[in-house]
Amino acid sequence: MAETENKTDKSAEADLGSKEQEIYQQRLEKAGKWREAGFNPYGNGYRPEHQAAEIHAKHGAQSAEELEKAPPTSYTVAGRIVAMRTFGKAAFIKLRDRSGELQVHMKKDALGDAYEAFKLCDLGDFLGATGPVFRTKTGELSLSATKFTPLTKSLRPMPEKWHGLTDVEIRYRQRYLDLISNPDVKQTFLKRNRLVRFIREFLDGRDFIEVETPMMHPLVSGAAARPFTTHHNALDIDLYMRIAPELYLKRLVVGGLERVYEINRNFRNEGISTRHNPEFTMLEFYQAYATYEDLMDLTEEMISGAARAVTGDTKVAYQGHVLDFGKGWKRIPMTEAIREAVGGALSDKDMADPDRLRHELLKTTHAEAERRAIETMNQGELVGALFEHHVESTLVHPTFITHFPTSVSPLARRNDQNPEITDRFELFVAGREIANAFSELNDPLDQKERFLGQLEAKQRGQQETMDYDEDYIRALEHGMPPTAGEGIGIDRLAMLFTDAASIRDVILFPLLKPLAR
């Protein structure tokens, strides 16, 4: 690789502006000078022995005098230079490692000839430094370097130090720059990590086992969504990227894995928005001998626990609201929530009457395409649409909406008292769906009918329908114990706990259109 260094590699620098080009060349020359001085600008094998946070923890409370009197201890740290202030024959630099930042004082007195090599450092370079710690006149704990080692030459300029990087497009496309420039970003992803870890520990502690099921499916199953398609060459078959793992996980319950969960990606070929990324992370779990009501209890416990683990409190500030994840979330049947929202005008009889519902829905629907879609909806779909229209966005605090219509719940168990509704709930927070759960339909004959209903809906022109999954029926025919299952959108939960307005802020590399070159 060394021979590329002093050549002008036009292809690699095609995206450089003229100023950046100049900096690039200057830094290449500095790297060359390091080589001449016996330092490899891309060396390997350097072992830092200490971290910034460790040093702050150890000496943060000591005064300048105490540090001076204490027996001298030498530390070896490594990191990226994120700030630099030079004074001719001395300099202060700020070194950042994974634990935090530490100021390092570089003095010609202490470094001798190595100081000339240090002067070739730029903002963004990585270096290692060794020396004792002291406190500056202004009180900052700092390492006084007696030895310094260049580790990696950075050839491109860092984003501006004061305003940082604010251009959202660059932040998403070049997330590494975002992470360097905006410390909050790292905190967001650390929180996301804590969230996922908490959930795993929570479920593991309840005897669930984590599994991985296929991401490439021969059928569209487990949800109503448009899939991505792909192709396997050797088998010469088309496959769908999974839109949900549901039917595979329930096959495992049939197989005797009574408590299973999976945290993994789903892919849906639909619109992109502040709440939708084409690939997103979903937790799905299934528990035999539980009902949807048990899962409401479990969900409250898991999510309020997660809120505390991630943010330190069950009251969470989100986009100007305070969301209260403390126990005792509201549980409201869907029709009741609709009735409240439209002012009590709909009787039970009205709720069962498609024409009455259609009339109600058309009152507030003006877009022509939407009105046409409403004309072909059945009673259950109309109830679902009314709910989304009038209620969903008003549910700020965690709220369970229960008893979804059977026709919009093709995998959920019918309610024993009323077969037109299911033993299902969705959890809404901040006006968004966060979780979806139900007592599972384990009657193979009913499931067959529901699949046929999906085919019928497709006939009517609905684009998001499930395929008929023969093997899944066969699995149910072997017998699935009474089971309840749930899906939770991890990205959306992460948004709530990190006060993120856009799902792109909790996904490291959200999908963007590639730039034309």
Next chain:
RNA sequence: GGGAGCGUAGCUCAAUUGGCAGAGCAAUGGACUCUUAAUCCAUAGGUUGUGGGUUCGAUUCCCUCCGCUCUCACCA
């Protein structure tokens, strides 16, 4: 896909009615051994996203295309 907005130096932002494209940071040279957005002097850095049009003259007005943001629709 529809609607609204945005795109100027590596980064953050200016530019009056359409009249010589500017500043700070970063960079380069110089001074400086306790700085915290260090300071001071000097220098350099631009295909104003792309391609067209109107005009004596376009960062500015109009159109095309590209990308991003918000929003509606679809959806989680």
